[in-house]
Amino acid sequence: MFSDVLGELVDLTETDLTVRTxxxxxxxxxxxxxxxxxxxxxxxxxxxxxxxxxxxxxxPAPEQAHLGEWLLRAAxxxxxxxxxxxxxxxxxRTLxxxxxxxxxxxxxxALPPKITVPDPVGARLTAELTRRGWAPAPRTLVQTAALAEVAAAARPEVAVRLDxxxxxxxxxxxxxxxxxxxxxARHILTGVPLARYAGIYAEDGSPIAVARGVVADGSWLGVSLVTVDPVHRRQGLGRAIVGALARWAADAGASQAYLQVEERNTAAVAAYAPLGFSTHHAYVTWTAP
Structure with missing residues (x-):
């Protein structure tokens, strides 16, 4: 009794509609x-x-679900x-x-509803969340760099352990x-099979600097949790530890790196710049009232 027409609706009048198949x-x-x-x-x-x-x-959050193509995460x-x-x-469904x-x-x-909206693809959603009274967190920059540039700018003479x-x-x-x-947290940090946990340690085994590197898709190194003990800062240890992860990821077949840093953390943004990192895009996490 029925048949379908699939295509783009290009015209609509009182009597007819026209679809471009x-x-x-x-x-x-x-x-x-x-x-x-x-x-x-x-x-x-x-x-x-x-x-x-x-x-x-x-x-990777331990609990994930999909709302259409949207990803819901809880940890x-x-x-x-x-x-x-x-x-x-x-x-x-509708927005x-x-x-x-x-x-x-x-x-x-029992979690506060949050939505992380990338810029510039989420303009309509941002308007809707603003209308509802959701509160925005400070902007986070997603920065990228070529692995070869990161490795070349680091300090290879510093001994970095990759576990x-x-x-x-x-x-x-x-x-x-x-x-x-x-x-x-342990699930998130250890949930990617191809990962390295970088560290620079004192003679007594205490950590001086640490970072996490993952290759989740084969071509991108994700760098996170770059942390240097305050006593040992401004010695290039952060650059050394990121460089070690870059060399490992390049050997694993990756060619680019990304990291996330809050825009207001100007010291960290400045520290990543000599390694070749620049802003690819930004996102804002919104929280429901």
Whole structure:
């Protein structure tokens, strides 16, 4: 009794609608239409969207779900990245309904609803969250660099240990930097199979500098948790530890690196610049009232 026409709606009048299919234009009398449904565009993701998905894979929350193409993440509240929705792609419903669904999902887990909105792809969502009274966190910069440039600018003479499993001293240094350390944190930090836990240690085994590097997709090194003991700062140890991760990732087949740093952390932004890092895009994490 029925048939379908799939394509782009290019004209709509009181009597007819016209759809451009792959092969031709099709005019259909409105009186013969029983159902109409919007089909999301099958477009290639932008560079910002692609890198955000790669970064999400490099910081895997223990609980994840999908709302259409949006990614929902929960990690007992440890870090905004692990406990916010990533609104990349089509949520499969109206924007208003999608935000309602995000709120319900996080409140069911006793977590404040958060959505991390990349710029510039989230303009409509930003307007909707502003209308609802959601509060924005300070902007975070996603910076990228060529691995060859990072390795060349680092200090290879500094001995950096790269462990396949994080030792207790490494975890202790990260816990001191990030505060509380639930089981979900261990899941995030050890959830990528191809990872190295970099450290520079004193003779007594205490950590002087640490960082985490992961290759989640084969071509990108994700650098995180670069931490240097305050007593040993301004000695190039941060550059040395990132450089060691860059050389490891290059050997593993990667060619580029990314990291995330708060825009207001001007000291860190300045420290990464000599390694070749520049801003690829930015994002803002919004929290429901």
């Amino acid at each position: 792959v092969e031709r234009l099709v005019r259909v009398p409105r009186a013969e239409v029983t159902h109409a449904k919007r089909v999301p565009d099958r477009r290639r993701p932008s560079a910002t969207e692609s890198l955000e998905r790669i970064a999400a894979a490099g910081w 007992d509240g440890w870090t905004a990245r692990g406990n916010s929705a990533l609104p990349i792609g089509d949520p499969g 208003n309904d999608a935000v309602d669904a995000v709120e319900a999902w996080y409140r069911a887990r 396949t499993t994080p030792p207790d001293a490494w975890f202790a240094a990260v816990a001191g930097f990030k505060g509380t350390f639930p089981d979900a």
